[in-house]
Amino acid sequence: MADIALKSTGINKVFHDAVNLQVLKNISIEVKKGEFVSIVGKSGCGKSTLLYVLSTMDTDYEGSLEIAGTTVTGKTLNELARIRNESIGFVFQFHYLLPDFTCLKNVMIPALRLGKLSTKEVEARAYEKLKMFGVEDQALKKANKLSGGQQQRVAIARALINDPTIIMGDEPTGNLDSKNTGIVFDLFQKLTKEFGQTIITVTHDEDFAKKSDRIIEMADGEIKSHG
Amino acid sequence: MKISVNTEIALTYLSARKKQTAIAAMGVMFGISMFIFMQSLMKGTNDYFEKMSFNSTPHIRLYSENKVADNHMLKSYLKDPSVKILTNPKQLIQTQGLNNPYGLIREIQHNPQVANVTPQVTADVIYTSGSVQINGNVAGVNIDAEDKMFDVQSNMVTGDLHDLNRVNNGLLIGKGIADKLSLHVGDNITVTAGTGSPTIMRVVGIFATTVKQVDETKSYANIVQAQNLLGKDRSYVTDIKINIKDYNNAPQVAKELETITGYKAEDWVQANEQLKAAFKIRAVILNSVIGVILLVAGFGIYNILNMTIYEKIKEIAILKAQGFSGPAVTSIFLQQAIYIGIMGGLVGITCGFGITYMVSRIYIGAGTLKYLPMSFYIPHYIEAVCFGILTTVAAGFFPARKASKVDPVTIIRG
Ligand SMILES: Nc1ncnc2c1ncn2[C@@H]1O[C@H](COP(=O)(O)OP(=O)(O)OP(=O)(O)O)[C@@H](O)[C@H]1O
Ligand SMILES: [Mg+2]
Numbered sequence: 026m027a028d029i030a031l032k033s034t035g036i037n038k039v040f041h042d043a044v045n046l047q048v049l050k051n052i053s054i055e056v057k058k059g060e061f062v063s064i065v066g067k068s069g070c071g072k073s074t075l076l077y078v079l080s081t082m083d084t085d086y087e088g089s090l091e092i093a094g095t096t097v098t099g100k101t102l103n104e105l106a107r108i109r110n111e112s113i114g115f116v117f118q119f120h121y122l123l124p125d126f127t128c129l130k131n132v133m134i135p136a137l138r139l140g141k142l143s144t145k146e147v148e149a150r151a152y153e154k155l156k157m158f159g160v161e162d163q164a165l166k167k168a169n170k171l172s173g174g175q176q177q178r179v180a181i182a183r184a185l186i187n188d189p190t191i192i193m194g195d196e197p198t199g200n201l202d203s204k205n206t207g208i209v210f211d212l213f214q215k216l217t218k219e220f221g222q223t224i225i226t227v228t229h230d231e232d233f234a235k236k237s238d239r240i241i242e243m244a245d246g247e248i249k250s251h252g
Numbered sequence: 253m254k255i256s257v258n259t260e261i262a263l264t265y266l267s268a269r270k271k272q273t274a275i276a277a278m279g280v281m282f283g284i285s286m287f288i289f290m291q292s293l294m295k296g297t298n299d300y301f302e303k304m305s306f307n308s309t310p311h312i313r314l315y316s317e318n319k320v321a322d323n324h325m326l327k328s329y330l331k332d333p334s335v336k337i338l339t340n341p342k343q344l345i346q347t348q349g350l351n352n353p354y355g356l357i358r359e360i361q362h363n364p365q366v367a368n369v370t371p372q373v374t375a376d377v378i379y380t381s382g383s384v385q386i387n388g389n390v391a392g393v394n395i396d397a398e399d400k401m402f403d404v405q406s407n408m409v410t411g412d413l414h415d416l417n418r419v420n421n422g423l424l425i426g427k428g429i430a431d432k433l434s435l436h437v438g439d440n441i442t443v444t445a446g447t448g449s450p451t452i453m454r455v456v457g458i459f460a461t462t463v464k465q466v467d468e469t470k471s472y473a474n475i476v477q478a479q480n481l482l483g484k485d486r487s488y489v490t491d492i493k494i495n496i497k498d499y500n501n502a503p504q505v506a507k508e509l510e511t512i513t514g515y516k517a518e519d520w521v522q523a524n525e526q527l528k529a530a531f532k533i534r535a536v537i538l539n540s541v542i543g544v545i546l547l548v549a550g551f552g553i554y555n556i557l558n559m560t561i562y563e564k565i566k567e568i569a570i571l572k573a574q575g576f577s578g579p580a581v582t583s584i585f586l587q588q589a590i591y592i593g594i595m596g597g598l599v600g601i602t603c604g605f606g607i608t609y610m611v612s613r614i615y616i617g618a619g620t621l622k623y624l625p626m627s628f629y630i631p632h633y634i635e636a637v638c639f640g641i642l643t644t645v646a647a648g649f650f651p652a653r654k655a656s657k658v659d660p661v662t663i664i665r666g
Contacts, residue, residue: 073665077661077664077665080573082572082573082660082661082664083661102577102578103577103578103579106572106575106576106577106578106580107575107577108575109573109574109575110574110575110576111575113575115573115574117570117573117664121566121570121664122570123567123570123571124567125264125265125268125567126264130260130264134257134261134571134574135574135575137256137257137260138257138574138575138576138580139575140257183574
């Protein structure tokens with residue numbers, strides 16, 4: 026179906042440590058284009074692990090994953106890199122900017138990698154994104170000179186730079202005050218409603234989850250409810 | 253030109269750790285400047301010794317070789333293989349010199365590779381002055397041709413070599429002879445060849461080569477004088493000395509001349525085997541030293557890149573999460589290696605040239621060797637750059653590949 030942004034079928038993942046630990050158990054989910062989905066669950070239930078699989082970064086799983094109608098399971102690492110660059114934006118649980126670069130450069134890098142726009146255009150877009158989250162005045166500072174909340178906002182701006190069809194966040198608002206959480210939420214909603222982008226985000230913030238289109242509940246590596 | 257994002261990241265990483273970058277680049281610089289310096293010194297020295305050997309040795313020397321007596325003439329006369337002939341294998345003395353030397357010279361000059369040809373009469377002699385006698389040899393030459401081929405003029409200490417043409421019984425003697433017999437220009441000296449009668453000659457000049465043994469034995473006379481010393485006629489010539497256009501072709505031209513003339517043609521490579529051996533040994537020493545230096549420089553680069561990758565592993569993971577593929581990451585780190593190489597290389601070339609130039613100005617003054625012979629040879633610089641790039645790429649390759657294999661999930665999860 027054309028309006029399915031992401032679909033997973035029977036995903037299992039086992040960590041082979043001292044003991045075999047099955048972290049994901051038969052996960053089959055479907056997210057429509059333009060949907061704003063929250064994933065909730067207890068700490069350690071496998072939310073991050075699932076998100077890494079869905080983002081194509083983790084290829085060590087059983088089952089199959091489709092993004093925008095194409096099966097990505099089994100593609101080469103280089104092909105997956107290209108898909109991530111072009112159509113997936115990711116906000117990590119612990120923001121992760123490149124400390125040697127300015128905030129502006131951090132935001133620009135994925136777009137420069139994609140190479141569809143000139144450096145000038147990319148820079149203008151990056152400024153625009155920073156402005157949306159109120160951190161444009163930090164643009165020329167080195168990333169490691171920012172507060173945690175500022176870094177997180179820059180990281181969200183970076184995830185949006187290539188206008189990805191799917192944006193994934195691992196507690197993207199974990200470090201933000203309620204005002205900024207509100208800004209991020211409103212923006213995410215706008216992206217889904219107006220631009221048809223899809224958002225899948227893990228959150229511990231109940232209000233944030235409730236306001237989203239759908240809540241997927243996880244427990245012990247299983248989907249408890251598809252919302 | 254738009255610089256790629258990989259390049260931009262590579263440059264940012266390099267400038268973020270300026271000190272380590274500089275140290276790694278210095279390693280390369282050291283390697284490359286040493287490479288250039290050593291190559292220049294070796295080529296300079298080799299060229300110098302080659303030139304030196306051409307100051308006394310022609311590219312090819314044609315002479316009649318003594319032959320061991322054998323029985324092939326007798327055999328062909330008897331025409332009976334069943335007859336066993338017993339012979340005493342003794343050397344036959346070829347006193348005749350070369351047959352029809354001026355005819356040979358004309359023939360040799362027809363060879364398009366030949367540049368200069370000159371005849372020589374060599375005579376073993378005893379020099380006597382007062383009651384002192386020393387052994388030596390007189391080279392009877394056409395001094396103008398000799399000067400053209402061997403630059404005799406550059407070895408002259410006192411006197412005028414052209415006096416050989418003007419002064420009857422003139423003789424140019426080595427400095428060692430002059431010292432031993434305490435002779436000066438204008439003095440008389442008695443020269444006795446084995447088969448001739450003693451002749452009184454006049455010292456018209458003194459020369460000094462770098463070879464002591466030559467200076468203590470050799471003298472030049474007019475070719476006619478040398479023939480007189482030996483009591484031979486005007487057609488008596490012992491050697492024909494030949495210089496050719498490209499001395500590297502000497503062995504092959506010598507072979508051709510041997511078949512044409514039937515005489516022994518010795519090329520300078522045969523005559524200077526120890527020189528060639530010395531060249532080879534020097535090349536081995538040089539290449540090992542350069543190899544070690546470049547290896548150390550390579551380890552410097554390997555080290556800094558490994559450190560960078562260790563420190564930046566999280567960032568590599570982020571880049572990959574954002575869609576940088578393995579080859580893109582390889583490119584980022586390989587480029588760092590290459591920039592270190594280029595920086596070190598450029599400075600290294602300049603330093604190498606500087607050191608070479610400075611050393612070439614050091615006065616050492618041994619014999620005719622006033623300054624260390626250094627060559628300024630462009631291919632050395634090109635080679636140095638190639639080796640530099642090769643080393644940096646080789647050193648950067650493994651760390652870069654390691655970086656490209658970083659698994660983003662493992663790293664980001666922590
Ligand atoms: N590399 C690993 N090897 C073995 N077990 C792991 C590894 N990484 C994670 N786990 C385990 O997998 C389970 C799921 O981890 P995950 O990070 O997905 O949890 P989470 O739901 O994101 O938790 P949180 O809300 O605290 O971020 C946990 O029990 C964790 O201990
Ligand atoms: Mg998590």
